[in-house]
Amino acid sequence: MQNLNEDNITRAVIAMHAGAENARLRELMTSLVQHLHSFARDVGLTEAEWFTGIRFLTDIGHITTDKRQEFILLSDTLGLSMLVTALNNRKPQGCTEATVFGPFHVEGSPRIPLGGDVANGAQGEPCFVRGSVVDLQGRPVPGAELQVWQADATGHYDVQYAAAGEGDHEHRARATLNVDALGKFHFKTIRAEAYPIPHDGPVGKMLEALGRHPWRPAHLHFMITAPGFERLITHVFRNGDQYLDSDAVFGVRSSLIADWIEHPPGVTPDGARSAIPFYTLDFRFVLNPLPAASGRAAAAGARTAPV
Amino acid sequence: MQNLNEDNITRAVIAMHAGAENARLRELMTSLVQHLHSFARDVGLTEAEWFTGIRFLTDIGHITTDKRQEFILLSDTLGLSMLVTALNNRKPQGCTEATVFGPFHVEGSPRIPLGGDVANGAQGEPCFVRGSVVDLQGRPVPGAELQVWQADATGHYDVQYAAAGEGDHEHRARATLNVDALGKFHFKTIRAEAYPIPHDGPVGKMLEALGRHPWRPAHLHFMITAPGFERLITHVFRNGDQYLDSDAVFGVRSSLIADWIEHPPGVTPDGARSAIPFYTLDFRFVLNPLPAASGRAAAAGARTAPV
Numbered sequence: 099m100q101n102l103n104e105d106n107i108t109r110a111v112i113a114m115h116a117g118a119e120n121a122r123l124r125e126l127m128t129s130l131v132q133h134l135h136s137f138a139r140d141v142g143l144t145e146a147e148w149f150t151g152i153r154f155l156t157d158i159g160h161i162t163t164d165k166r167q168e169f170i171l172l173s174d175t176l177g178l179s180m181l182v183t184a185l186n187n188r189k190p191q192g193c194t195e196a197t198v199f200g201p202f203h204v205e206g207s208p209r210i211p212l213g214g215d216v217a218n219g220a221q222g223e224p225c226f227v228r229g230s231v232v233d234l235q236g237r238p239v240p241g242a243e244l245q246v247w248q249a250d251a252t253g254h255y256d257v258q259y260a261a262a263g264e265g266d267h268e269h270r271a272r273a274t275l276n277v278d279a280l281g282k283f284h285f286k287t288i289r290a291e292a293y294p295i296p297h298d299g300p301v302g303k304m305l306e307a308l309g310r311h312p313w314r315p316a317h318l319h320f321m322i323t324a325p326g327f328e329r330l331i332t333h334v335f336r337n338g339d340q341y342l343d344s345d346a347v348f349g350v351r352s353s354l355i356a357d358w359i360e361h362p363p364g365v366t367p368d369g370a371r372s373a374i375p376f377y378t379l380d381f382r383f384v385l386n387p388l389p390a391a392s393g394r395a396a397a398a399g400a401r402t403a404p405v
Numbered sequence: 406m407q408n409l410n411e412d413n414i415t416r417a418v419i420a421m422h423a424g425a426e427n428a429r430l431r432e433l434m435t436s437l438v439q440h441l442h443s444f445a446r447d448v449g450l451t452e453a454e455w456f457t458g459i460r461f462l463t464d465i466g467h468i469t470t471d472k473r474q475e476f477i478l479l480s481d482t483l484g485l486s487m488l489v490t491a492l493n494n495r496k497p498q499g500c501t502e503a504t505v506f507g508p509f510h511v512e513g514s515p516r517i518p519l520g521g522d523v524a525n526g527a528q529g530e531p532c533f534v535r536g537s538v539v540d541l542q543g544r545p546v547p548g549a550e551l552q553v554w555q556a557d558a559t560g561h562y563d564v565q566y567a568a569a570g571e572g573d574h575e576h577r578a579r580a581t582l583n584v585d586a587l588g589k590f591h592f593k594t595i596r597a598e599a600y601p602i603p604h605d606g607p608v609g610k611m612l613e614a615l616g617r618h619p620w621r622p623a624h625l626h627f628m629i630t631a632p633g634f635e636r637l638i639t640h641v642f643r644n645g646d647q648y649l650d651s652d653a654v655f656g657v658r659s660s661l662i663a664d665w666i667e668h669p670p671g672v673t674p675d676g677a678r679s680a681i682p683f684y685t686l687d688f689r690f691v692l693n694p695l696p697a698a699s700g701r702a703a704a705a706g707a708r709t710a711p712v
Contacts, residue, residue: 117616159466309424
């Protein structure tokens with residue numbers, strides 16, 4: 099294995115992996131090396147460009163903490179996250195579609211009762227969300243658990259304040275709750291707003307150089323689990339948002355767009371009175387039954403939250 | 406741009422980059438996105454595998470400092486560095502071949518006179534190196550400057566001691582010197598030894614999972630610059646080394662293998678006496694004339710050292 103050149107080096111690298119015990123790892127690395135090398139060959143990558151890439155990845159690594167995941171942002175903005183979501187969530191017609199997970203999920207968000215307050219002090223216009231979780235036949239899934247998370251009126255998640263050293267590090271605008279015996283849920287929160295993904299780092303510089311904006315249309319995140327069903331990670335997007343057709347992370351599905359209905363000041367769904375306008379949202383989630391002993395579903399279920 | 410699926414998302418992402426002002430950046434990102442997406446599609450990347458990749462890159466980012474460049478190690482071990490070297494150093498027959506730069510170069514190494522000591526206290530068996538720098542017609546290049554760097558007898562570069570918090574952070578086993586009016590040079594150093602690349606981090610774990618060893622055959626690094634010539638970044642490899650055919654970074658070229666000749670204790674080339682055996686090495690470097698106003702050569706020349 100000497101004198102490798104641009105024509106034979108790819109085969110030589112792949113041959114070095116013949117001894118890997120894990121056949122799937124060997125398969126992944128074979129394809130990765132082929133595509134990585136083809137990229138360099140196809141564009142005639144210069145040494146200066148290679149080094150710019152090394153620096154870019156180094157900068158991403160250095161800004162990434164347990165509160166900020168810039169590698170996920172990179173994957174999101176290059177469409178890789180949505181592609182992987184699509185590859186792993188080929189659901190039957192009628193199921194609620196999945197979309198990107200995003201970098202802002204947190205394990206262990208506060209558990210609230212039905213009707214509880216998700217916002218927990220996060221600023222925004224009042225919004226009352228209700229809905230149901232059903233199976234493909236429309237029957238309630240009473241065992242379902244929902245995790246919901248969202249940005250506040252200024253477009254920030256609680257973890258972004260924590261990362262910046264601001265705020266009191268309490269969970270805000272995120273919660274976990276269970277549906278009732280009829281598969282129904284309701285909670286109080288704030289209206290979802292469009293926001294830019296964090297763009298003060300390397301990924302933001304990349305978007306700027308590419309002439310792209312960093313905005314995502316307003317949405318609520320949901321992760322829904324229930325025994326016997328595939329975990330659903332999705333958003334509900336706000337109808338009318340100006341970024342529905344140019345989401346910076348390519349996540350919009352028309353089936354996930356819903357109306358946030360505006361109501362004048364008055365009695366709210368929880369029986370209280372609002373002195374300002376408030377919003378209501380109603381959404382039905384349809385879960386995909388888990389095929390028995392499916393490798394793909396098991397792998398999807400095993401995915402760990404990134405932060 | 407809604408409802409993107411595994412078939413149309415790649416086109417949608419590329420279309421988002423149509424507004425990039427820099428045409429070369431657009432070209433690079435188009436190819437990168439195509440290959441990145443093809444990789445995910447070809448292997449049917451699962452969400453768990455995607456997240457393993459995110460964690461792997463995060464770990465690489467976090468171990469990388471100004472003393473340790475794990476992203477370059479990754480590029481080296483996947484053969485990307487050698488491929489980029491090959492793509493950018495298509496030299497005429499007769500020129501000394503280039504090989505990988507590696508992560509251990511340091512700007513500003515100590516300037517020594519001809520005959521000076523490169524080791525500067527680094528441990529190893531004495532070795533006397535001499536040679537010349539010439540053009541394709543064999544004429545001396547008296548304006549040439551050499552940077553030389555190498556590992557010590559234990560297989561470590563000075564920066565690795567500094568990264569580990571050991572040593573006194575002085576330059577060891579690296580120096581900068583100029584050839585004489587006849588294009589000749591000589592210096593004293595220690596014998597180059599085979600060594601494993603740093604494998605206590607994520608790249609080491611990857612190599613282990615792939616059933617690969619981390620060793621590089623013994624070599625001296627050279628970077629040679631001279632007005633009117635392409636910068637040459639290369640190694641001289643020690644003949645007989647057991648890793649010449651399985652270099653962990655794919656850098657060996659047979660034209661760069663030379664004999665380290667062993668001598669019994671006695672008078673050394675500098676007129677002193679050695680009580681132990683010592684080695685001599687002789688190597689001739691042939692530089693490639695710089696084509697006037699070549700974009701590729703200019704780009705190669707603009708490459709900045711990584712640490």
